[in-house]
Amino acid sequence: MDGWNFYALSGNPYLENAWTDFPTIGVSNDDLFINGNRFGDAPNYDWKGTYIYQIGLSEGYAGSPIQFGLWNQIVAPNGEEGITLYPAMNGQGNSMSEKMYFVHLRPDSGSYVYLYEINGKLQSPNKTMTSSMFPIPHYEVCANAFQKDPTTGFLDSLSTGSAWTQNAFSLNRNIHFTYTAETQNGFCGIHYGRILLDSNKVLTSSYGVAGTDLAYPAIASLGYDSLDQNVGVAFLRSDSTITPETGIVTIDNDMIWSTMQTVKAGDTMVNILYPPSYAIQPERWGDYTGINRKYNSTIPQVWMAGAYGANTLPRRASYGTWIAQIKTNDAPYTPVTIEPIAQKNETVNLFPNPAKDIFSVEFDNQKAGKVRIELFSMNGQLIKVLFDDYLNPSLCRISFNKFMLTSGNYVVSITRNNQLLSTHKLAIQ
Numbered sequence: 001m002d003g004w005n006f007y008a009l010s011g012n013p014y015l016e017n018a019w020t021d022f023p024t025i026g027v028s029n030d031d032l033f034i035n036g037n038r039f040g041d042a043p044n045y046d047w048k049g050t051y052i053y054q055i056g057l058s059e060g061y062a063g064s065p066i067q068f069g070l071w072n073q074i075v076a077p078n079g080e081e082g083i084t085l086y087p088a089m090n091g092q093g094n095s096m097s098e099k100m101y102f103v104h105l106r107p108d109s110g111s112y113v114y115l116y117e118i119n120g121k122l123q124s125p126n127k128t129m130t131s132s133m134f135p136i137p138h139y140e141v142c143a144n145a146f147q148k149d150p151t152t153g154f155l156d157s158l159s160t161g162s163a164w165t166q167n168a169f170s171l172n173r174n175i176h177f178t179y180t181a182e183t184q185n186g187f188c189g190i191h192y193g194r195i196l197l198d199s200n201k202v203l204t205s206s207y208g209v210a211g212t213d214l215a216y217p218a219i220a221s222l223g224y225d226s227l228d229q230n231v232g233v234a235f236l237r238s239d240s241t242i243t244p245e246t247g248i249v250t251i252d253n254d255m256i257w258s259t260m261q262t263v264k265a266g267d268t269m270v271n272i273l274y275p276p277s278y279a280i281q282p283e284r285w286g287d288y289t290g291i292n293r294k295y296n297s298t299i300p301q302v303w304m305a306g307a308y309g310a311n312t313l314p315r316r317a318s319y320g321t322w323i324a325q326i327k328t329n330d331a332p333y334t335p336v337t338i339e340p341i342a343q344k345n346e347t348v349n350l351f352p353n354p355a356k357d358i359f360s361v362e363f364d365n366q367k368a369g370k371v372r373i374e375l376f377s378m379n380g381q382l383i384k385v386l387f388d389d390y391l392n393p394s395l396c397r398i399s400f401n402k403f404m405l406t407s408g409n410y411v412v413s414i415t416r417n418n419q420l421l422s423t424h425k426l427a428i429q
Contacts, residue, residue, distance in 0.1 A: 005063040009034070009053060013070055017041050018048045026087025028096045030121035032057055035085040035102065050074055050082045052102070056122045069122055076114045076131050080106055084164040085116065091169030091176065091221035093295050098124065101170050103177045103195075107141045107163035113202060115175060115195055134195060134202040139163055139181035142188035144282045145213035146240040147309070149269045155240055156269060157282040160188045160215040167219040167291065172226040173197045178219040178233055183208030190217045190235055192251055205255045212239035214260075216307075218291040222250060222300045224332040229253045232326060234291040234304040235260075243269050244285060246306025246322055252330075256384060264322035266309030271317040286319040294325070301327045348414055354427035360399040361414065368392050369417040375426075376411040383410065402428055 011020035020036035027033070032055040038048035052071040059066045074082035088101040098121045104114040112133045120127025142160040149156065160180060168177040175195035183189035189208030196203065208214065216236045223230040231251050238244040243266030250258040270283045286307025294301040303325055310320030349362040361373060373387040386400050405428050414421045 005060055007060065007066055009068075011036065012038075013051065013053075014038075014072070016048060022084055024084075024086050026089040026100050026102075027057075028089065028098065028100050028121075030057060030098060031055060031100070032060070033087050033100050033102075033118070035087065037083060047083075050085060052085070052118070054118065054122050067122060071118070071129055074116060074129070074131075076104070076112075076133050078112075078133060080109060080112075080114065080133075082114070082116065086165040086168045086177070088168035088170040088175050088177070091171040092223070092226060092293060094226065096170070101168070101175055103165045103168040103175060105163060105165045105177075105179055107139075107181075110140060110163075111135060111138045113165075113177065113193060113195065134200075136193060136202055136204050139179075139191060142180055142182050142213065142215065145188060145215065145238045145285070147238045147244055147266075147269045147283070148240055148242065149271070150243060151268075154269075156271065158213075158238055158244065158270065158285040159282040159287070160213060160285070161287045166217050166289070169219065169221060171221055171223070171229065174229060176219055176221075176229070176231055178217040180215045180217060181206075185210040187211065188213035188215050190214050190233055190249065192217075192219070192231070192233065192255070194229070194255075203255060205251070205257070207249060207257045207260070209260075212237060212242075215285065216287050216289040218289040218304070218306075220291040220293045220302045220304075222293075222302060222328050222330075223253070224300060228332065230300070230328070230330065232291065232302050232304070232328075234263075234289050234302075234306050236285060236289060236306055236308075237262075238266075238285070242266065243309040244307065244319065246289070246304075246308050248304060248324075248326055250328070254384060254386075263304070263306065263324045263326075264308045268309045268311040268317050270309050270319050272315075286321070288321075299327055301325060348422035348424070350412055350424040350426060353424075354429045355402060356429050358399055358401055359426065360397050361412065362397045363414065363421070364395050365391050365416070366393055367416065372415045373398065374413045374415075375405075376413060378409050378411065380411075386412075 012018045018038040023036045034053040037050050040046040055068040085102040085104050090096040100118045102116040114133050116131050141163050144157040163181045178192050181191050191206045193204040214235050218234045222232045245266045246264050247262045249260040289306045291304040305323045307319040371391045375383045410426045412424045412426050
């Protein structure tokens with residue numbers, strides 16, 4: 001509220017006739033981080049590497065000459081060079097002291113997510129950058145999307161971009177990230193992952209709809225607190241039956257996707273390249289989707305911005321940006337808990353049954369092993385994996401929230417080391 005202090009940073013920090021593209025930004029308690037990709041001058045525009053500005057905040061707030069450092073030679077353990085890094089700052093605006101994470105995907109490798117971690121504020125003499133890599137399901141860059149001219153019925157193509165990291169944030173030792181890639185149905189879809197730092201593994205999930213293309217996802221926290229991993233994902237959508245539009249989908253704590261919702265339908269097709277040039281070059285779609293959590297809100301909310309086919313003067317048949325505020329209707333998440341109980345045999349109990357909100361599985365786990373609890377429909381279709389982890393011998397109660405389950409009958413299956421322990425019919429009211 002006290003005014004702004006403006007600073008100019010060079011897009012050619014190493015004085016090598018380079019310019020900076022696709023800058024991203026992250027903020028910790030102490031420092032501002034800006035990542036950028038360096039390219040050479042025309043006509044070749046050769047790749048020169050990525051870099052990170054680390055800038056002290058206190059001088060900038062005071063209007064003094066800023067202090068900054070530069071990180072380059074950003075390389076993963078397998079020798080892959082960093083490109084288009086996305087800072088993963090705290091997703092709920094909480095404290096993030098002397099640390100910043102960066103997520104990186106390489107579409108040409110297609111089987112890893114890379115994580116870089118800067119430890120130490122700018123003024124620290126011992127600050128370091130470390131890198132790690134995690135295997136994820138193989139992904140491919142999407143083909144172009146389609147769009148339909150509502151007047152002529154003509155089909156033109158839209159660029160779906162590349163499979164770089166689109167957005168990332170950190171929360172309670174989890175790093176959330178999202179990107180665009182082809183799904184199993186052959187169309188472009190939204191891909192989402194969580195890097196679990198304490199267990200050194202990655203959970204991934206994807207969302208796609210046959211016949212339509214979803215691209216340029218941006219992600220933000222929609223949880224009530226740091227234990228609640230609910231997220232919202234803004235995206236763009238187009239296919240051979242509709243004009244380009246923007247929407248949102250949510251993912252709950254257990255990585256279950258909601259139904260996608262259209263936020264702004266397109267007015268018309270995007271036709272900046274005239275005449276229509278499907279066979280020559282796809283239209284630029286508007287690849288700067290954004291989303292951010294509303295600060296300090298009691299009910300989790302986000303602000304999102306996405307492109308849509310706009311017929312607004314002076315640029316007819318172009319794309320515009322639609323801004324919307326999204327608020328969750330979900331109740332606070334109740335995390336899975338494991339606690340001891342008094343029980344003398346390996347009988348499995350499921351209660352309450354019928355269940356209205358919370359239901360629990362009790363059992364005496366007499367052997368160490370991988371325990372998996374699954375929920376099926378009455379016709380045998382897997383609905384969700386409720387629990388999948390290693391348990392030592394113990395007396396256990398594992399409790400679950402019914403989440404988005406509709407009323408009806410289900411089957412709960414409990415296995416250990418792939419051997420069936422029990423199945424139970426569960427009624428949800």
